[in-house]
Amino acid sequence: MTFYGFARSVVYTIFKPWYRIQAIGVENIPKEGGVLLCANHISVLDPIVVGIMCPRPVHYMAKDELFQVPVLGGIVRKCNAFPVKRGFNDREALRTGLKLLKDGHVFGLFPEGTRSKTGELGKGLSGAGFFALRTEAQVVPCAVIGPYKSLNKLKMVYGKPIDMTEMRQTKASAEQVTELIMSEIDKLIKEHK
Template sequence: MGKEIVKIIFVIIFSVFYRVQIIGRENIPKEGAAILCSNHISELDMFFIGYRMKRLVRYMAKEELFKNPILAFIIRKLGAFPVKRGKGDVGAIKTSLKLLSEGHIVGIFPEGTRKKKAQKTNKEIKVKAGAALLAQKSQAPILPVLINGNYRLFSKVKVIFGKPFTLDLDKNKKYTNSELLLESEKIMKKVYSLLEE
């Protein structure tokens, strides 16, 4: 079963059980590398984001998800690859940079963990440095995406694609972890600002 069939199945399921509203689809780059950065509400996020996207998003997904053979098969078909959370997975970073160099869209959740709902930008945002590091090393644009909804059956889920932007980071400079965290925080503020537009 190929990724097209898997995707069709999810499109049918989501169309029946959810009211998905996609906003800003015109902001998705038609070609070339991009780092898709989104808030993280549920394990279903990657499916909702890719619901109507023509391009495949290559997601970093926590390695625990790959321990279930059926789930591993599905998410691999949808472009995911494993990452060890909280351990600075160098392998996952290298894989991401390789994919970006090949012109793929790589998806990452900069906060590194799930939050039940989208928040306003004036609240504290806890992030990981990975998103900023990828942006620095690849110099790829960032595609901000906001998911807003509770994922209850037959509820409305809104997926908003913002305009791509870049971070002013020197590819060859050695940044501290604190500096990269600040840049990742900027990314998430951009994501959450989509809630207020």
């Protein structure tokens, strides 16, 4: 068993009953091929919950500062994360994300770029659209519906893959694609709240 698999099973055993996590739409995650999982961002725990409820290993970008912390940096890396320098265009992180998708992995992304202070869905950044347009990956919208309180029900909803055919054919902008992805996440939140 990999470190990721071990860590996932341990965290799943703790988190699932503690937060009473209900996973909805897991069958919407393609069993193979590149998948771009795009979720809203309400807590620092979101990457963990999106990852442990997904049947396939999920890779993430994580802020570069985490990798500088002794011990934690190594753990984060072993949990399929790779560093991104926030605040400017990190070409290396973009290349890594594209390669993961092209190689058939699941890449988890929070298009808002940062946690929502209000819990409401914010505006998405163009990065999600960039990855969706530059690869043939399936784009799966996700909604984390909280709050993160012990013994309260937390929902992790995976929507159906978004049909990107028209967007790719008409050469839509990254911003337009991100708007589409955010609207699908918004629908999931409204439907399952």
